Amino acid sequence: MNTNNSTPRPLVGISACLLGENVRYNGGHQRDRYICDTLANFVDFLPVCPEVGTGMGIPREPVRLVGDLDNPRLVGRESGEDWSERMDSWSAKKLDALTEEPICAFIFKAKSPSSGMRQVKVYPPEGGQPRYNGVGFFAARFMQRFPMLPVEDDGRLHDAVIRENFISRLFTFNRWLELLSGPQTVGALVDFHTRHKLLLMSHNVEAYRRLGKLVAHAKEQPLEDAIAQYGEELFSAMQLKATPKKHSNVLQHVMGYFKRQLTPDEKQECVEIIDAYRNGLVPLIVPVTLLNHYVRKYDNEYLQQQVYMHPHPLELKLRNQV
Numbered sequence: 370m371n372t373n374n375s376t377p378r379p380l381v382g383i384s385a386c387l388l389g390e391n392v393r394y395n396g397g398h399q400r401d402r403y404i405c406d407t408l409a410n411f412v413d414f415l416p417v418c419p420e421v422g423t424g425m426g427i428p429r430e431p432v433r434l435v436g437d438l439d440n441p442r443l444v445g446r447e448s449g450e451d452w453s454e455r456m457d458s459w460s461a462k463k464l465d466a467l468t469e470e471p472i473c474a475f476i477f478k479a480k481s482p483s484s485g486m487r488q489v490k491v492y493p494p495e496g497g498q499p500r501y502n503g504v505g506f507f508a509a510r511f512m513q514r515f516p517m518l519p520v521e522d523d524g525r526l527h528d529a530v531i532r533e534n535f536i537s538r539l540f541t542f543n544r545w546l547e548l549l550s551g552p553q554t555v556g557a558l559v560d561f562h563t564r565h566k567l568l569l570m571s572h573n574v575e576a577y578r579r580l581g582k583l584v585a586h587a588k589e590q591p592l593e594d595a596i597a598q599y600g601e602e603l604f605s606a607m608q609l610k611a612t613p614k615k616h617s618n619v620l621q622h623v624m625g626y627f628k629r630q631l632t633p634d635e636k637q638e639c640v641e642i643i644d645a646y647r648n649g650l651v652p653l654i655v656p657v658t659l660l661n662h663y664v665r666k667y668d669n670e671y672l673q674q675q676v677y678m679h680p681h682p683l684e685l686k687l688r689n690q691v
Contacts, residue, residue, distance in 0.1 A: 378413050379543040380471050384478035385416035387523050392418040396428040399478060401523050411682050412539070415472060419483040419507040422463060423456045434482050434491045434503050441491050443482060443506045453506070456483065460510045467511075471546050472518065474539035475511060479524035483507045486522045517604045518542065529690035530610055536687060537680045538607050541565065544676070545600060553596060555587045562599070567677035569606060571619045576606030617647040623660050623672060630667050654688040 385392050389400035430448060434441040443452045477484040484505045491503035512520060519538035526532045548561050562584045569577040580602055587595040620643045642656045664672045672678060681687060
């Protein structure tokens, strides 16, 4: 069972230039082939360009961050024109508007003075060499307003592990929004947690245990507080990468559900394939496909509902590379 089929397509905020929109300072774009040709088949995008939104023209003078790392100014590279107040005002209005949208993630333009998530150049006000550990003017405000929302930049998405982690988080956030939009009951929270148990285990076993206790005692506090606490800890835990060692532990856990049905040869085959994955000899899709075969063959209802077995569309081929 593909657990993504029952939910609406995720809505992902994105720097407009990555979709091929000609909004760059030079009138060009930074169209990303993976985002536009592959990911776009499974998510909807909400494009944002802070510079254009603030009123800068196309083409325009490039801007850069100048001053203190924690609170830099946004100024024209040659003229020194200060756009900080205007972008701050526009950002506040835009972020208010985005709270009304069911966005599940945001993809920023790497190293942009407005939209870079990390390693953005910040120049000393007196001149000289920049520091490379700033955050884009709009991106900083976005991440402060939406601390739980999965965010990445186009540069880091070229890394297969980071890409898989990010897309897994955004589809999880989409399911989380579905929970929040429906009747909020203890039963709904229990169902969500049950379906995400193995996925949580692949990121952070300790968080999996803590969230299990939180759900078990959800009736002992206001449900709204329990749900808010659950969401905060869930997406904090999922920021941790799911390593081959963690995945292997989950795969062995899944294998344990068939200990009475599998023949000795079948068990040995599972062990060998999981070990081959752990040692980097085959990608994750290989042991997962084998175990999904047994899930279907023996009609294991619990595992059929586990998001871990189908965390995102197979066509994205994310587990073919990790």
